[in-house]
Amino acid sequence: MVPADGMSSSTLSTGGFTVAWNFGIGMWTVSAITGGAPLLFTAFSIPFWIVGARLARDTFKSALVGVRLNMDRDEFSLREEIVGGTEYKVRSGKTSDLTEVDLFVSGYINENPVRSAGPLNDASCWEVRSLSSNRCIRMVAGAEVITFGQNLELAEQDWIVSEIRNFLEL
Numbered sequence: 001m002v003p004a005d006g007m008s009s010s011t012l013s014t015g016g017f018t019v020a021w022n023f024g025i026g027m028w029t030v031s032a033i034t035g036g037a038p039l040l041f042t043a044f045s046i047p048f049w050i051v052g053a054r055l056a057r058d059t060f061k062s063a064l065v066g067v068r069l070n071m072d073r074d075e076f077s078l079r080e081e082i083v084g085g086t087e088y089k090v091r092s093g094k095t096s097d098l099t100e101v102d103l104f105v106s107g108y109i110n111e112n113p114v115r116s117a118g119p120l121n122d123a124s125c126w127e128v129r130s131l132s133s134n135r136c137i138r139m140v141a142g143a144e145v146i147t148f149g150q151n152l153e154l155a156e157q158d159w160i161v162s163e164i165r166n167f168l169e170l
Contacts, residue, residue, distance in 0.1 A: 002067040004083055005151045011063045018059050022052040067148045071095060071167065078139075078146055097141040101164045103157055104138035104147065137161055 005011045025048045032042040065088050068079045077092035137149040137157055149157050 002069075002149055002152060004064050004066045005062045006083075007063065008151075010151075011059060014055070014062070015059045018052070018055040021048075021055060025049055025052055062151065069148070069164075071164070076141075078148060080148075091144070091146050093141045093144070095168070098139055098168055098170075099142075100138070100140035101161055101168065101170060102138055103135045103161060105135050139164070 025045055029042065029045045029049075032045065064083050065080050066083070068081060070077050070079075072095065074095055075092060076095050076098065077090060079087055080089040082088050135150070135154065135157055136147045137152075137160055139146045149160060152160070
C-alpha cells in the first residue's frame with residue numbers, strides 16, 4: 001500500500017496555490033462578465049479554468065488517495081483508494097502482460113528531473129510537485145501504461161521496482 005500524502009507541506013503549498021489560482025481566474029472571469037466584455041474575451045478564461053480544475057483534482061488526489069498493488073502469477077490489480085478504503089479507480093490485467101517496470105522521468109532542466117507537461121494523462125506522471133520528487137513507478141501492460149508512487153522517496157521507488165521486477169523475472 002502506498003499511502004496518500006495527507007496534509008504534507010507539498011500538499012498544503014500546492015493546495016494554497018490552487019486556491020489562489022482559481023480565485024484569481026474567478027475574479028477575472030466575473031469582472032469580464034459583469035463588465036460587459038465580448039464573449040470571446042470572456043471565453044479566453046476557459047483554458048485557465050481547465051488548469052485550475054486539474055490542479056484541484058491533483059491536490060485532492062495527492063492528499064486523499066492511496067494505491068494498493070496486488071500481484072500473483074496470473075493477475076495484478078492496482079487500486080486507488082480514498083482514505084477510508086473506498087475504491088476510486090481500479091486497473092487490472094494479466095501478470096503475463098506486464099513487459100516493463102521502471103522509474104519514469106520525462107526530462108531534465110538544469111540537471112533537475114521534471115515531469116512532462118505534455119498530454120495530461122496517467123502516463124505523463126505530471127503533477128505539481130517539488131523537483132525533489134519528480135519520478136513515478138511505471139508499469140507497461142500491453143498498450144496500457146500504469147503509473148503510481150509519485151509521493152514516494154527514491155529509495156522506496158527503487159525497492160518497489162526491484163521487488164516487482166524480481167517477481168516478474170524481468
